[in-house]
Amino acid sequence: xxxxxxxxxxxxxxxLTSCRFIATAxxxxxxxxxxxxxxxxxxxxxxxxSIWGPKVIPxxxxxxxxxxxxxxxAAKSPGxxxxxxxxxxxxxxxxxxxxxxxxxxxxxxNTESRAATIDVxxxxxxxADAVVQIGxxxxxxxxxxxxDFVSFNDFTNQIDFAQFGKAFNTHVYxxxxxxxxxxxxxxxxxxxxxxxxxxxxxxxxLVTPVDITIGPKP
Amino acid sequence: xxxxxxxxxxxxxxxTMIGGSAYAADLIAVITPSHDNPFFKAEAEGAEAKxxxxxxxxxxxxxxxxxxxxxxxxxxxxxxxxxxxxxDNAGADATVAAVKKAKEAGIPSFLIDREIxxxxxxxxxxxxxxxxxxxxxxxxxxxLMGEKGNFVELVGKESDTNAGIRSKGYHDVIDxxxxxxxxxxxSANWDQQQAFQKMESILQANxxxxxxxxxxxxxxxxxxxxxxxxxRSDIIVVGFDGSNDVRDSIEQGGIKATVLQPAYREAQxxxxxxxxxxxxxxxxxxxxxxxxxxxxxxxxxxxxxxxxLKP
Numbered sequence: 038x039x040x041x042x043x044x045x046x047x048x049x050x051x052x053l054t055s056c057r058f059i060a061t062a063x064x065x066x067x068x069x070x071x072x073x074x075x076x077x078x079x080x081x082x083x084x085x086x087s088i089w090g091p092k093v094i095p096x097x098x099x100x101x102x103x104x105x106x107x108x109x110x111a112a113k114s115p116g117x118x119x120x121x122x123x124x125x126x127x128x129x130x131x132x133x134x135x136x137x138x139x140x141x142x143x144x145x146x147n148t149e150s151r152a153a154t155i156d157v158x159x160x161x162x163x164x165a166d167a168v169v170q171i172g173x174x175x176x177x178x179x180x181x182x183x184x185d186f187v188s189f190n191d192f193t194n195q196i197d198f199a200q201f202g203k204a205f206n207t208h209v210y211x212x213x214x215x216x217x218x219x220x221x222x223x224x225x226x227x228x229x230x231x232x233x234x235x236x237x238x239x240x241x242x243l244v245t246p247v248d249i250t251i252g253p254k255p
Numbered sequence: 256x257x258x259x260x261x262x263x264x265x266x267x268x269x270x271t272m273i274g275g276s277a278y279a280a281d282l283i284a285v286i287t288p289s290h291d292n293p294f295f296k297a298e299a300e301g302a303e304a305k306x307x308x309x310x311x312x313x314x315x316x317x318x319x320x321x322x323x324x325x326x327x328x329x330x331x332x333x334x335x336x337x338x339x340x341x342x343d344n345a346g347a348d349a350t351v352a353a354v355k356k357a358k359e360a361g362i363p364s365f366l367i368d369r370e371i372x373x374x375x376x377x378x379x380x381x382x383x384x385x386x387x388x389x390x391x392x393x394x395x396x397x398x399l400m401g402e403k404g405n406f407v408e409l410v411g412k413e414s415d416t417n418a419g420i421r422s423k424g425y426h427d428v429i430d431x432x433x434x435x436x437x438x439x440x441x442s443a444n445w446d447q448q449q450a451f452q453k454m455e456s457i458l459q460a461n462x463x464x465x466x467x468x469x470x471x472x473x474x475x476x477x478x479x480x481x482x483x484x485x486x487r488s489d490i491i492v493v494g495f496d497g498s499n500d501v502r503d504s505i506e507q508g509g510i511k512a513t514v515l516q517p518a519y520r521e522a523q524x525x526x527x528x529x530x531x532x533x534x535x536x537x538x539x540x541x542x543x544x545x546x547x548x549x550x551x552x553x554x555x556x557x558x559x560x561x562x563x564l565k566p
Contacts, residue, residue, distance in 0.1 A: 129524060130517060130546035131384075151431045174431035176390065189543040194347065194370050195420040199386035203427060 079197055081204035089208055096184065097230050097247050100124075101136035104159050104167065111135060112238045119235070124185045132234045134182040137244065139167055139229040142255070146222040152176060153219070154243075157227055167242045169229050169249070171217060172210040178202030179245040180209065183232040206245065213249055226252035281533060283526065284332035285315045286325065287343040292445065292473050293498045294518055295343060297562045298367060301522035302341045309530045311338075320412065322349035329353045333360045339529035341522065342377075343368045346414040351376060363532055365525040368518065370416050374542055379528050381544045383516035385417050388495065388548025389424020392514040395550055396429065396468050396493045399511050403434035404465035407457055409450055409478060410442045411470040418442070421470045421495055429468075438464060443474045450477025458485055465491065472496035472513055479509050497551050497562055505556040515549045518562040 085093075102110075102122040111118035111133075119125060119133030144165055145156035152174040156165035170176065181187055181202040192198040231246040283306045290296035299315050306313045314335065318325035325345040332340050333356070340357055342364050344350035351373045354364045358376055366380040374380075400406065408425065411418030429435050438461045443450035454467070454477065467482070467490060469475035475494030482490050488509070494501050497515030504510040524544075531537045551559055558565045 126545065127540045129544070130520070132547065174428075176394070176428075178387070188541070189545060190374060190541060192543075193372055194416045195382065195385055195545075196416065196423060199420060199423060199427075202386070 079193075079200075081197070081200040082207065084201065085204040085208045089212070092186065093180070093184065093205075094230075094247060096186075097136055097232070100183075101138050101230055101232075104137045104139045104141075107135055107137050108166070108242070111235050115235055123232075123235070124183055126182075126189060132236055134179055134232050134234050135242075136183055136232045137167075137229075137242075139169070139227070139231070139244065141166065141227055143222045143225050143227050143251070146219075148219045148222070150174075155222055155227065157229070165241065167229075167233075167244050169227070169231065169244045169246060171246075171249070172206070172214045175206035175210065175245060176243070177234065177245065178205070179232040179234055179243075180205035180247060182234065209245070209247055213246065217249065217251055222251065224254045226255055228252070280310055280312045281338040282335055283311045283313055283339050283341060283529060284328075284335070284337040285313060285341045285522075286328050286332070287315075287317055288345070289317050289319050292471075293500065294368075294472070294496050294516070294562065298343060298518045298522040301519040301562075302367075302526050305523040305526040306341075306530075309526065311530075318345045320345050320414075322346050322353070325350065326353045326356070329357050333357060333362060337362055338533045340364045341525050341529060342366050344371060347372045347416045349414065363529065363538075365529045367521050367525045368417070368516075370543070372416075378532060378542065379525060379539045379544065380542055381521050381525050381528075381546065382417075383518075383521065384545040384547045385420040385516075386424045387545075388514040388516065389421040390428050391548060391550040392421075392468065392493055392495055392512065393425040393428030395512045395552065396425070396466060396491070397432055397435065399491045399493070400435060400466050402432050405436050405438045405461065405463055406466040406468060407454075407461070407464055407478075408437060408440040409453065409467065409469040409474045410440060411474070412444045413442060415445075418445075418470055425468055443477065445471050445473060447473040447477040447480075450474035451481045452477075454478040454481035455485070458482065458487065467492045469494050472498040472501040475510055475513065476500055476504065479504060483509070497549075497559055499559070499561065502551065502556045502559045505551065505553055511552070513551045515551050515559060515564060516562065517546050517548070520563065521546055 107122045123133045123135040125131045125133045141157040141159040143155050144158045147154050153171045154168045157167050157169055159166040189198050228250045229246045230248040231244040233242040233244045285299050285302045287295045287299045303313045316328045318328055322345045350371045354376050357364050364377040366377045370380050370382055410422050439457045441453050443453045467478050472494040475492050479492045492510045494513040497513055501510050501513045528539045
């Protein structure tokens, strides 16, 4: 179905002089293919790749708040913080996923584990305020869960929905995280655009990046 | 087949008030797998309690994971004029036709625990976030195993999407550790007795195992019993569900961890949504609804009671 749609769009695109295939792909259409309504089998990696640049990154850039601001509001009123900086599916027992921009200094790095993380000090007190996942093993589905244009209703079952969630993690790893230095990280400047599920103020945010830059030591 | 009738006191009172005319409360049918598994018993009881509280009559039926029997029970619910069906179904594909049949008869279905491979037929599909839960269980299992060693996986019934999704959640975590080696992966169909027998034979063929990760608690109980009988209490067992049996085992140092599904609440929520639909024709905002799971370890097991974590 996807390819038929693309072919049709290509024809239109000829008339319009510019064709951006990726911008036309939308999740429900892809999920239709997944549900067996079209010839194309569900390809979560391809689905994620097609929306990453045109939809996911701009969405994060628009919705994310500065980390200290988000954390402060979430402590006071998770609902307000969620409405302003996050998203959650409308069902009971689902936490808000909050989107943040983090600027700080790496104060610790756990790169021994395959689920590698860095601890980031944002407030300048020398202590970790957030933990950022740098992979290759990335826990959870925070990127998928932050997106208001992705719904479980559009997927055949939990398995497809889970594969879609994991595909975001794989994508960000290959896009960005894989290229990061893994040594002498401590003391370096770091900027992260990412998301974390807000469970309680007692838990340190575990942030999954969609973009990350690790700079020199200040 | 168990059939229970209940007439709420309040309804009797109101029937009296309208002058003794023939009057019965609206009926809700609750259909689940066998109550031999405490998980299904808890959700059936959760649904019944909520329905009675809201003034409904309830029939509670079990399909024993037999799709033909389930189809007959749906016919029963239709024939009895049920206003809604609360269903934990007997197969993601096989159930589609049965739910469609109810829909065509004008009876909405509210699914709990297990999905079907179709949208727009049931009004609600309220399921545990099995992938999230399995990742929690998988992470704890890896930690308990010290990130290395031979292990066994017991998988649930293949026709149930939950068997596949939990296995995927486990593997998406465990397979990241190259020193974790799976030596046997078998289905025990969610069943305690089958798990006991499978575990006995797996252990004979693979005495050199360090852990067992199970797709549900009843299979974990079966495996744990077989390991205990063989004098292998050193082997780590992790389950999934959060049953009181496994809670007790965790507290006694047997099974090491499980993942709690909010089953009781899910069932009650389904009845609340059915009630809203019966009374005001308001369908749930979203058909497919996920509820997050919680890891249960010795540190919080004491708070667990009938698939709910007490504050």
